[in-house]
Amino acid sequence: MKFFSAKQIYAADKFTIEKQQISSIDLMERAAIQIFNWLHVRMQGAQVKIHLFCGIGNNGGDGLALARHLKEHGYNIEVNVVNYSDKRSKDFLINLDRLKERKVWPNFLERDGEFTVIGPDDIIIDAIFGIGLNRSPDPWVARLIGHLNSSGAFILSIDIPSGLYMDKAIEDVNAVIKANHVLSFQVPKLVFFLPETGVFSNQWEILDIGLDQEYLKDTETEFEVIGKSEVLPMYKPREKFSHKGTYGHSLIIGGSYGKIGAVTLSAKACLTSGSGLVTAYVPRCGYVPIQTALPEVMVITDKNETAIGAITFDIKPTVIGLGIGMGMASETGDALSEFLETNKLPLVIDADGLNLLAKHKSFLNKLPSKTILTPHPKELERLIGTWKDDFDMLKKAKVFSKKYDVILTIKGAHTMTIYNNHGYVNSTGNPGMATAGSGDALTGIITGLIAQGYEPLQAAIFGVYLHGMAGDLAIEHTGYQALTTSKLIDNIGMAFVDLFKMPEPPQEAEPQEKP
Numbered sequence: 001m002k003f004f005s006a007k008q009i010y011a012a013d014k015f016t017i018e019k020q021q022i023s024s025i026d027l028m029e030r031a032a033i034q035i036f037n038w039l040h041v042r043m044q045g046a047q048v049k050i051h052l053f054c055g056i057g058n059n060g061g062d063g064l065a066l067a068r069h070l071k072e073h074g075y076n077i078e079v080n081v082v083n084y085s086d087k088r089s090k091d092f093l094i095n096l097d098r099l100k101e102r103k104v105w106p107n108f109l110e111r112d113g114e115f116t117v118i119g120p121d122d123i124i125i126d127a128i129f130g131i132g133l134n135r136s137p138d139p140w141v142a143r144l145i146g147h148l149n150s151s152g153a154f155i156l157s158i159d160i161p162s163g164l165y166m167d168k169a170i171e172d173v174n175a176v177i178k179a180n181h182v183l184s185f186q187v188p189k190l191v192f193f194l195p196e197t198g199v200f201s202n203q204w205e206i207l208d209i210g211l212d213q214e215y216l217k218d219t220e221t222e223f224e225v226i227g228k229s230e231v232l233p234m235y236k237p238r239e240k241f242s243h244k245g246t247y248g249h250s251l252i253i254g255g256s257y258g259k260i261g262a263v264t265l266s267a268k269a270c271l272t273s274g275s276g277l278v279t280a281y282v283p284r285c286g287y288v289p290i291q292t293a294l295p296e297v298m299v300i301t302d303k304n305e306t307a308i309g310a311i312t313f314d315i316k317p318t319v320i321g322l323g324i325g326m327g328m329a330s331e332t333g334d335a336l337s338e339f340l341e342t343n344k345l346p347l348v349i350d351a352d353g354l355n356l357l358a359k360h361k362s363f364l365n366k367l368p369s370k371t372i373l374t375p376h377p378k379e380l381e382r383l384i385g386t387w388k389d390d391f392d393m394l395k396k397a398k399v400f401s402k403k404y405d406v407i408l409t410i411k412g413a414h415t416m417t418i419y420n421n422h423g424y425v426n427s428t429g430n431p432g433m434a435t436a437g438s439g440d441a442l443t444g445i446i447t448g449l450i451a452q453g454y455e456p457l458q459a460a461i462f463g464v465y466l467h468g469m470a471g472d473l474a475i476e477h478t479g480y481q482a483l484t485t486s487k488l489i490d491n492i493g494m495a496f497v498d499l500f501k502m503p504e505p506p507q508e509a510e511p512q513e514k515p
């Protein structure tokens with residue numbers, strides 16, 4: 001699924017209205033009915049107090065239309081119009097009239113007014129600002145938002161938490177609604193996935209309001225979210241008459257005294273993701289542990305006992321995963337420099353491999369085209385420098401990717417793979433994966449996919465998806481806290497199997513409300 005800009009969503013809106021020969025008020029009604037149905041299924045007429053806070057634009061119009069449906073079904077509502085501007089939208093005004101026709105009189109909140117008391121067991125509908133926010137809310141609106149956030153009530157945001165911009169960072173974290181749940185129209189919003197802004201939309205889901213599918217399909221975007229439907233077409237089935245040579249030979253280079261486990265995890269993940277053969281290249285102290293832990297994996301030892309001092313081998317691998325647990329010894333840096341002079345094989349570089357690149361920036365010019373770098377944010381900072389906010393980080397990451405022709409897989413709750421001008425945002429994974437070695441497993445998986453013939457960009461996107469899915473499947477048995485990387489690796493196989501499982505149909509019956 002793609003991430004559209006606000007401008008593209010307005011264009012899709014306009015296109016849909018023309019193509020389906022409806023008016024914008026009909027589209028607003030569709031949107032409001034979808035939200036009403038969502039609430040009605042869950043609330044079943046319960047008399048919990050619902051406070052609606054509606055701005056004066058179309059987001060506010062959605063809120064007013066929702067208020068009308070709630071009123072008609074006997075809900076206990078109170079409607080507030082947040083009067084932050086005189087420029088009321090046409091469809092807001094139509095819905096205001098429709099509400100008044102039902103004898104519902106909103107409170108008009110102004111600059112110096114008092115705010116209503118909200119109990120912790122009440123519900124707040126946040127329809128103050130939608131995707132049209134283009135400047136900081138006035139201080140009194142920020143104060144209102146703070147009042148709502150501190151009420152303890154459940155906050156349901158319409159389309160986007162009020163105060164979040166679609167395409168830039170927030171200036172004041174206290175002027176953004178902290179939503180418990182967001183019902184967003186048609187398409188996910190990039191800000192739900194970025195670390196600084198994602199915290200405002202704890203949970204979110206998409207409501208289909210029937211925007212024209214063809215238009216959405218044909219519109220190019222810079223970012224997209226990666227789910228099962230995006231990775232399934234990448235999957236390469238196993239051939240009946242294949243052999244282990246068909247699926248490549250991965251070489252995992254890394255390890256140092258005390259960090260041989262990192263290579264063990266990476267090599268195991270590599271093998272488990274389907275690499276035909278896997279060899280680990282480690283300092284001598286790694287020989288016995290790896291041979292003991294992983295009988296399927298071959299081992300080449302360095303001349304040194306505790307840290308890699310030369311990267312030379314006489315096998316012919318398909319791909320190399322490099323850097324895990326490797327340490328930063330100067331002789332290891334020299335070995336890497338020398339190796340990069342002649343290496344032509346595809347590379348996946350992680351951990352200390354990245355730190356060495358950051359320390360010796362000239363190494364970056366020696367990387368083969370489409371080398372995959374898998375930094376976590378701290379490693380990324382060492383490579384690209386500091387950033388002002390998430391949007392600035394994405395911009396800098398794109399510049400870096402273009403400059404060195406590398407693929408950046410930036411790890412986090414929603415790992416983002418950046419190549420050139422495009423970003424691929426992962427949707428699988430969970431906080432249980434914030435555990436030792438989980439990144440080492442990712443390096444192994446991506447390396448293993450390249451060994452099997454996946455193009456580097458596909459290997460990075462697909463590998464991140466599988467890694468997150470393996471984590472999601474693992475926690476069904478372990479819970480978050482007890483998830484270890486070994487258990488994640490044990491679930492890589494089921495992550496492949498899951499690709500072919502159909503999603504369960506929704507359990508609940510929809511109410512009979514029609515647009």
Ligand SMILES: NC(=O)C1=CN([C@@H]2O[C@H](COP(=O)(O)OP(=O)(O)OC[C@H]3O[C@@H](n4cnc5c(N)ncnc54)[C@H](OP(=O)(O)O)[C@@H]3O)[C@@H](O)[C@H]2O)[C@@H](O)CC1
Binds near residue numbers: 031160209
């Ligand atoms: N497209 C779709 O698919 C559908 C969209 N729908 C809904 O429409 C919503 C977008 O509505 P919207 O364009 O009217 O903008 P909204 O967010 O309500 O803001 C209102 C106006 O406020 C202004 N303004 C901005 N910042 C400000 C500030 N700090 N302080 C004061 N004023 C400020 C700014 O106007 P300006 O003053 O800049 O001219 C802005 O236009 C969308 O989120 C969804 O809920 C559905 O109805 C149906 C289908």
Ligand SMILES: Nc1ncnc2c1ncn2[C@@H]1O[C@H](COP(=O)(O)OP(=O)(O)O)[C@@H](O)[C@H]1O
Binds near residue numbers: 428442
């Ligand atoms: N909160 C989270 N939600 C989802 N995935 C996470 C979360 N925290 C960490 N991860 C994933 O776990 C991995 C951690 O990698 P990394 O920081 O390199 O750890 P390590 O060095 O221990 O291997 C990354 O793939 C990251 O995306």
Ligand SMILES: [K+]
Binds near residue numbers: 059161
């Ligand atoms: K909102």
